Amino acid sequence: MNRRETVEKKTEAVLAPILEETGTELVDLEYVKEGSDWILRVILDKEGGLRIDDCETVSRALSDALDAQDFIDDAYLLEVSSPGLLRPLKKPKDYERNMGKEIEIHLYKPREKNKEWVGTLTAYDGENVTIRDGENEYSFMLKEISLITPYIDFSDL
Numbered sequence: 001m002n003r004r005e006t007v008e009k010k011t012e013a014v015l016a017p018i019l020e021e022t023g024t025e026l027v028d029l030e031y032v033k034e035g036s037d038w039i040l041r042v043i044l045d046k047e048g049g050l051r052i053d054d055c056e057t058v059s060r061a062l063s064d065a066l067d068a069q070d071f072i073d074d075a076y077l078l079e080v081s082s083p084g085l086l087r088p089l090k091k092p093k094d095y096e097r098n099m100g101k102e103i104e105i106h107l108y109k110p111r112e113k114n115k116e117w118v119g120t121l122t123a124y125d126g127e128n129v130t131i132r133d134g135e136n137e138y139s140f141m142l143k144e145i146s147l148i149t150p151y152i153d154f155s156d157l
Contacts, residue, residue: 004031004032007031007040007071007072008029008030008031010069010071011029011031011040011042011062011066012026012029014062014065014066014069015029015042015058015062015065018058018061018062018065019044019058021061022046022054022057022058022061023046023047024044024045024046024050024054024058025044025045025046025047026042026043026044027043027044027045027083027087027088027090027091028041028042028043028083028088028090029041029042029043031072031076037076037077038074038075038076038077039076039077039078039079040066040072040076040077040078040079041079041081042058042059042062042078042079042080042081043081043082043083044058044080044081044082044083045082045083045087049082050082055080055081055082056080058080059078059080062078062080063078066078085150085152086149086150086152087149087150088147088148088149089103089148089149089150092124092126095121095124095129096124098121098150099121099122099124100120100121100122101120101121101150101151102118102119102120102121102150102151103118103119103120103121103131103148103149103150103151104116104117104118104148104149104150104151105117105118105119105129105131105140105145105147105148106145106146106147106148107140107144107145107146108144108145108146109144111140111144117131117133117138117140118131118133118151119131119132119133119138120132120133122137123139126142127141127142128140128141128142129142129145129148
């Protein structure tokens with residue numbers, strides 16, 4: 001396991017009781033280098049929506065717990081935020097929540113000269129995602145997909 005993976009795994013373990021106590025859910029956690037800075041990014045959600053107070057509460061508790069455990073050697077910035085409207089689908093729960101809704105799929109490589117697909121999510125089995133676009137149905141292997149998000153048609157706004 002490399003340094004990044006080690007920090008992410010240990011942070012997730014430290015974060016677990018904080019999430020339980022605050023009723024929040026971990027959407028994503030990453031330890032990345034951006035420019036000259038290391039960033040520990042924690043993306044949360046909560047039933048009924050996440051408020052800024054929720055982010056502040058988790059951030060303070062996590063910061064204190066990380067300082068006490070002191071397993072991150074680098075200087076880093078801690079970011080705690082919500083996923084926003086275009087929350088990526090990553091976990092089985094995300095797919096369940098979006099079943100029957102329109103999603104947007106971005107592929108690593110084009111299929112039929114297209115890297116972006118929009119359709120109604122009809123199936124997910126842990127390895128494949130299926131969408132329906134009108135009369136057509138398309139299945140994609142997760143390893144082909146770079147990003148899946150809810151689809152929002154901004155032209156209607």
